[in-house]
Amino acid sequence: MALDRISLARFRNHADTALEGAAGFNLLVGANGAGKTNILEALSLLAPGRGLRRATLAEMAQVESAGGFAVGASLEYEGEPVRLGTWTDPEPNLRRKVRVNGAETSAAALGEWLAMGWLTPAMDGLFMGPAQERRRYLDRLALARDPMHGTHAAAYEKALRERNRLLADRRDPDGRWFDAIEAQMADHGARLAHGRQATVDALMARIVAQDEAPFPRPALTYAPGGPVGRDQFAQALHDGRARDRAAQRTLAGPHRDELEVYYAARRMPAAQCSTGEQKALLLAMTLAHAAMAAAGRPSVLLLDEVAAHLDPDRRAALFDRLRAIGTQVWMTGTEIAPFSAIEGTAAVWEVAAGAARRL
Numbered sequence: 503m504a505l506d507r508i509s510l511a512r513f514r515n516h517a518d519t520a521l522e523g524a525a526g527f528n529l530l531v532g533a534n535g536a537g538k539t540n541i542l543e544a545l546s547l548l549a550p551g552r553g554l555r556r557a558t559l560a561e562m563a564q565v566e567s568a569g570g571f572a573v574g575a576s577l578e579y580e581g582e583p584v585r586l587g588t589w590t591d592p593e594p595n596l597r598r599k600v601r602v603n604g605a606e607t608s609a610a611a612l613g614e615w616l617a618m619g620w621l622t623p624a625m626d627g628l629f630m631g632p633a634q635e636r637r638r639y640l641d642r643l644a645l646a647r648d649p650m651h652g653t654h655a656a657a658y659e660k661a662l663r664e665r666n667r668l669l670a671d672r673r674d675p676d677g678r679w680f681d682a683i684e685a686q687m688a689d690h691g692a693r694l695a696h697g698r699q700a701t702v703d704a705l706m707a708r709i710v711a712q713d714e715a716p717f718p719r720p721a722l723t724y725a726p727g728g729p730v731g732r733d734q735f736a737q738a739l740h741d742g743r744a745r746d747r748a749a750q751r752t753l754a755g756p757h758r759d760e761l762e763v764y765y766a767a768r769r770m771p772a773a774q775c776s777t778g779e780q781k782a783l784l785l786a787m788t789l790a791h792a793a794m795a796a797a798g799r800p801s802v803l804l805l806d807e808v809a810a811h812l813d814p815d816r817r818a819a820l821f822d823r824l825r826a827i828g829t830q831v832w833m834t835g836t837e838i839a840p841f842s843a844i845e846g847t848a849a850v851w852e853v854a855a856g857a858a859r860r861l
C-alpha cells in the first residue's frame with residue numbers, strides 16, 4: 503500500500519485528524535465545508551511543490567492556532583516502511599520543512615519516494631487559462647519521471663529574472679555577467695525543455711496505448727519557446743542581447759513554451775471544446791499520467807469531486823482503469839452513492855467539521 507497512518511495537525515480546519523487502514527481506493531465522504539479537500543491538499547504536500555491549491559504556508563496553517571501545521575504519513579517502499587513528514591515552524595518564520603525517516607531533507611527529495619498526481623475542480627480552466635498554468639501543470643507531471651525536474655525549473659526561473667534585471671539595468675558593458683547568467687539559463691533551460699518534451703512523449707505513448715472509449719483521446723504537443731539544445735540556446739541568448747534589451751525582457755526560452763492539447767478524433771483545440779469534453783480530456787491525461795507514474799515507485803492519485811460528475815458508465819470505466827493502473831487513489835464526494843461499485847473494497851471515512859471517522 504502506498505500511504506497509510508496519515509496525520510494532520512493544525513492543518514486548515516483539521517486540528518488533529520488521523521487516517522488509518524488505507525486501501526487501494528480511499529473515499530472521503532462528507533458535507534460541503536467538512537474538510538475533504540483539505541485532506542487531499544495535506545496529502546499533496548508529501549510531494550515537492552506547493553500542494554494542490556498552490557496556497558501559502560500561512561493559508562494552510564489553522565487560523566485558530568498560532569503554531570504551524572504538520573502532516574505525516576507512512577509509506578511502504580520496496581517492503582520497507584518509510585515515514586514522510588512535512589511541517590512548518592510557528593510564525594513569523596514560516597518555512598516548509600521535510601523529514602524522511604526522521605532525517606531532515608529537502609521537499610524535492612519527497613519525489614524520490616512517491617509519485618503524486620491530482621485532478622481538482624480548480625483545474626477545469628487549464629486549457630482556457632494562460633500558458634504559464636499549462637507549463638506549471640506539465641512541470642508537475644514531469645516530476646513523476648524526474649524528481650529533479652522542479653529544481654531545474656526553479657533554477658531557470660531565477661536565472662531568467664537575473665538576466666531580465668540586467669537587460670533593464672544596461673550595466674555590464676563587457677558582457678561578463680550576461681555570460682555567467684546565460685550559461686545558467688542554458689544549462690537548466692535545456693534540462694527543463696528536455697524534461698517537458700520527454701514527459702509529453704511518455705504521456706502520448708500511454709494515451710495511444712489506452713482504449714479511447716469512454717474518455718476522448720487527447721493529443722499533446724510540446725511547442726518549445728526557444729532553441730532546445732543547451733549550446734543552441736546559449737548561442738541564441740548571446741545573439742539576442744540587443745533585441746532583448748530593446749524589449750526589456752528575454753524573448754525566447756522555456757518560459758515561452760506551450761503545451762498544446764487537442765481532442766484528437768475531432769482535431770479540435772481543447773480550449774474550443776465543450777466544458778464536459780475539456781473535463782474528459784483532462785481526466786484522460788490524468789489517467790495516462792497515473793499509469794506512467796505507477797511504474798517503478800509508489801504512486802498516489804488525488805481525485806477531488808471527480809466521480810460524481812461522471813455518468814454511471816464512465817464512472818465504472820474510471821474505477822476499472824484506476825484498478826488496472828494499480829495506483830493508490832483518494833477520492834472525495836458529498837455522498838457515498840456514486841462509489842457504490844467500489845464501496846466494498848474501499849477504505850471509507852466520513853469527514854465532518856475537520857474530523858474523519860473510519861466507517
Ligand SMILES: Nc1ncnc2c1ncn2[C@@H]1O[C@H](COP(=O)(O)OP(=O)(O)OP(=O)(O)O)[C@@H](O)[C@H]1O
Binds near residue numbers: 513516538539563
Ligand atoms: N487555514 C484554515 N484554518 C481553518 N479553517 C480553514 C482554513 N482554510 C480553510 N478552512 C476551512 O476548511 C473548511 C473545509 O474546507 P474543504 O475545502 O476541505 O471542504 P470540503 O469538505 O472539500 O467541502 P466541499 O464539498 O464544499 O468541497 C472550509 O470551511 C474552510 O473555510
Ligand SMILES: [Mg+2]
Binds near residue numbers: 538539540834
Ligand atoms: Mg472540496
